[in-house]
Amino acid sequence: MSFYTSLSGLKNAQTDLNVVAHNIANAETTGFKKSRVEFADIVAGSAYTNPKHIQGIGSTVEAISQNFAIGPIEQTGSALDLAISGDGFFQMKSAASGDALFTRNGSFAMDEAGYIHDGSQNRLQIFAPGADPAVDAPIDALVPATNGAGAEFAGVTIDNDGTVRASYADGTNEVVGTVALASFISPSGLRQVGSSNWEATGLSGTPQFGLPDTGAYGALISGALERSNVDIAEELVSLITAQRYFQANAKAIDTATQISQAVINLRT
Template sequence: MIKSLNTAATGMLAQQNNMDVISNNIANVNTTGFKKGRAEFEDLVYHNLKDPGAASGMNSITPTGVQTGLGVRTAAIQKDFTGGSAIITRNPLDLQIEGAGFFQVRTPDGEISYTRDGSFKKDAGGRVVDKNGNALIPEIVVPPNTMALEISPSGEVRSITDQAGEPQVLGQIDLASFINPAGLKNVGKNLFLPTAASGQPQQARPGTSGLGYLAQGELEGSNVNIVDEMVNMISAQRAYETNSKVVQTADQMMQTAVNIK
């Protein structure tokens, strides 16, 4: 009976983790560039009363064995980097990556972070920064007399200062890619950091080396599907309830055994 109590408890803990992931997905349904997560589980070690293939008699072996599972645990929370829907803003500093790739920004501590959130702005010095003031890398500075800003699909940034003049090239926006983007570390504020699992970043122009092109005046919405998350939440809730019923049933069986006279 004690085994079933512990096994059901691990199931309840796993479904609680699953609900945590689902609730985070739903909370970020309107977060620009957010990528939904998915909890993945694995079974725990088994109590082997008889190994499969063990001798069961003269010249015979047991075909299946006797193995009792001891529960489940959360093995991973997988990030899904499929693209989100486009949000038209017509803001010249709003950029969407139409495909793979990450924008590069430099945080105040000098570290380079990576993001899919292309809602950029200008700071007091004209630098292009994200909503938290992290500078876009490579650095782009917009002159104060700029009348219009053009960003090509390949990332070239041009400034138009007067109607008759030629556009002035301000710089080039490069993107970064990773062999395993699911191995990136989430640090909040729509930012990721590379890890040993993600591999080192590879920089290239948009539209090359498998990277997507840039779309000016658009943002990438969250890839969370609210209907899928509601279905997943119901499934997790029912699994949690079922595991709690196992705990109650095991308790009742133990009570029956104790009350035997």
């Protein structure tokens, strides 16, 4: 039994190493949230087993949970770079499927049609002017190429409260909408889909929408990005711990092998 007990430890140590390596690999990924492995022990016994005689039979991975602590804010100067100073996620519309994606990565740009999007062409979602977040659904962030007077687009800015303003060659400004922020009852239940994006699941609950700098939602910081919340020093310590964990379980298997070999070699 000791072989299988230690084998479960080896597998768990490998999982831990993989998660730590993934965190370190994304230490410079904008909007990335680090993960940690949570282990649980395994015991076996029936109602007729003496509680004092129950033996553990190894461990298992109970969960790989994400830490949604806010990462450091880096100033960039770009008007379409946004960081959330508190709680909330940007909602994006997937370019591939049209499904809703959620992210803390506010590195946005504008395409030739006027849509505000991320590096994967997923479109930022905003509320139309005068919309009620409790009732109205967000829409694609689209900046008109000309205003009502026919003047051409000259630039775009986003305020701390999420208001998207387009400026035109005739000196006028128009409000395009307000950036939509989403929150979840259980963010740890979100499913990672890559590129610092998440999808809602039954564990996370449905998204609740609101406006930046209102209620529990954080204000926006224009010209800034939220960096990864990975602490390299902390991850290196975790890496050493996982390595020792792996080595200890490997040693336990080696010891069990030696004991088995000694029993086999017994002479009567």
